[in-house]
Amino acid sequence: MGKIFTTLLIFSLFTGFLAFLLTLAKKTIGNYGTMKVTINEEKEIEMEGGDTLLSGLTEEKIFIPSACGGKGSCGYCKVTVQSGGGEILPTELGYITPEERERGIRLSCQVKVKEPIAISIPEELFLVKEFHPTVTAITDLTPNIKHLLFSFPEGEEITFKAGQYVQLRAPKYPGNSEEVFRAYSIASSPAEHQKLELIIGLVPDGICSTYVHKHLSIGDSVTITGPYGDFYYQDSNREILMVAAGTGMAPILSILHQMKAMDSPRKAAFYFGARHEEDLFFLEKMKEFESNLVSFEFIPSLSKPHNEADWTGQLGRVTTCLQRDLMDPCEREAYLCGSPRMIDSIVEVLIEKGIPEEYIYYDKFS
Amino acid sequence: MTFNPLVVFFAAIFTNNMIFSNFLGMCSFIAVSSDIKTSIGLGQAVTFVLAITAPINYLLYHYVLVPFGLEYLRYIVFIVSIAAFVQLVEMIVERSFPSLHQSLGIFLPLITVNCAILGVSLFMTIRNYNLITSTLYGLGSGLGWMLAIVALAGIKKRMKMSAVPEGLQGSGITLIITGIMALAFIGFSGIVQIS
Known part of the structure; x- marks a missing residue:
């Protein structure tokens, strides 16, 4: 009985002492206090020291885009750090180009706030x-x-x-x-x-x-x-060219809604690429837009129709259609949505067809 | 039998290297050896933890456990004290060397269960080292472990440029390299007696 008691006592004293030591360390070494974060040289917020910049900003209801939830695996949560924040970390290097590094761009999920920091983020993010x-x-x-x-x-x-x-x-x-x-x-x-x-x-x-x-x-x-996102409808008089595949139709739909609401007189064409007949959707909706908009044409194109004889639309890949249709020189701007591979190949065609790169807007779905 | 502390110190680095003669602490040895800078960092952390935990565990064992006849508690006591000091080291590294902290990642807390560290504490009690010998044994083992991982990182860096057969890439070739390195180190074993 006595033996059990001494064992327990000694072991409890020992672990208790270590726990005390660690708590003391946490209070001194692990305590960074609250830190001041200056945003765009005007807004100042207080953050728990030792937290990541991303989680601190989220707590302040400033939402930096992030897909992975702060694990450093998506590379979306970039912010410009003007001062403080320490050296760039090895976990960030894969997502930050040398040129971005020059400008002080960091992944906010990797930057720990251990000193007062000044950052700048696009104004839109406040919205x-x-x-x-x-x-x-x-x-x-x-x-x-x-x-x-x-x-x-x-x-x-x-x-x-x-x-x-x-x-x-x-x-x-x-x-x-x-x-x-x-x-x-x-x-x-x-x-x-x-x-x-x-x-x-x-x-x-x-x-x-x-x-x-x-x-x-x-x-x-x-x-x-x-x-x-910085992919959105631009006001101009240029002819509109829209290209999408699959779920890439979403932002195009929004743009078409906007054009309809504005009663836009701009000429527009929408090339929609799919593999088979069953991959097409919203055909009725597109017909409606065709009759409601001043000058809009929906051009679906199938690369592998099951039944070639019955298919009345375009045949082949979207890039081939564009190669063929964009013969006349005219002022165009393009909105592209789809996989990175598809967009890269389309941008190539469009540049070749004389559309200036600054008028090609795209959203890569990956 | 008493041993010359200095002999034990150098033996722990070269002839009785933790990795090459005891095969202890292999997981982080293989996983963190792809970059020389990182492996030096981990080596330093292991050395620091070993040099501190060896004398602490010595004192705990001889002045707390032995007097009360609680030697059989040594595993749990050693592991708990090692865990506490690893935690402390992690806080210090995070505060002072954030870059190193990032590149070590999960392997820093994993030092807690690095067998080399528990191994040192157990060997020193089994071999009846005194306090000075134990401390030097801990320090030497840490340096030996660091020597091994840095040497492996250097070799692996060169291996990147060689055509390794597909089936052997990654840990396969690493284990073969480790084996060959161990052969070289074991060649010196038996020169001195430390147990």
Whole structure:
């Protein structure tokens, strides 16, 4: 009995002493106090020292785009650090180009606030808010693409430019143990402030798209942040050329809604690429736009139609159609949405056809 | 039997190297050896933890456990004291060397379960070293471990430019290299007796 008592006593004293020592260390070595963060030389906020810049800013309701949730694996959360923040870390090097490094760009999820820091972020990011809309409709557009309609609760209103995107949060669900954010372009009209439409394709093993396709149902509440992105409709008199494939139709739809709302007289053509007949969607909607807009043409193109004889639209890849159609020299601007590979090949064609690079706007879906 | 502390110190680095003659501490040895700078950092951290935990565990063992007849508690006591000091080292490294902290990543806390560190504490009690010998043994083992990982990192850097057969790339060739390095080190074993 005595032996058990001494054993317990000695061991408790020993571990208690170590716990005391570590707590003391945490209070001294591990304590950075609160730190001042200056944003764009005007706004000053206080942050818990030792936290990452990203989580500190999120706490202050300033939402920097981030898809991985601060693990340093997406490279989206770039901010310009003007002073403080220490040396660039090895975990950031893969995402920061040498030229960005010169300008002081860092990944905000890797920068720990251990001294007063001054940063600059684009003004638009102050407009980014967190919303909690409810799913009101889910429709299958193709076997792999769903169309989602959200409506915002009382008091929440989103203001965005046609072409911008939001980030949708995928929570933990059976089979997924981490919370992630994924970017989806807004498909609805910027005139709608309490409704939002997204077009979401199923990505094999994709965390968020699996959540949307398999787990999300009508009536569920979701968390989104936005709007983000520098891909949006530009006002000019140039002829509009739009190219998209698959879910890339989303921002184009938003742009078309905007043009309709403005009653824009601009000439526009929309090339939509797909593989088979069942990959096409919203054909009715496109017909409506064709009759409602002053001068708009929808040009779907199939690369591998099941039934070539019955297919009346374009045949082959979008790039081939563009090669053929863009013969006349005229002032154009282009909006491209799709996979990075597709966009790279289209940009090549467009430059060859004489569209200046600064008038080619694109959003790479990856 | 008593040993000359200096002999034990040098033996721990060369002839009785933790990695090459005891094969202890292999996981971080293989995983963190792709960059020389990082491996020097981890080597320093291991050396620091070893040099501190060896005398502390010595004192704990001989002045707390032995008097109360609690020698059988040594595993749990050693592991807990090692864990506490690793935690302390992590706080210091994070505060003072953020870049090193990032590149070591998960391997810094993993020093807690680095077998080389528990190995040193156990060997010194089994071999009945005194306090000075134990401390030098800990320091020497750490330096030996650092020597091994830095040497491997240097070799791996050169290996990047060689055509390694596909099936052997990565840890396969690393284990073969380690084996060959161990052969070279084991050639010296037996020169001195430290146990």
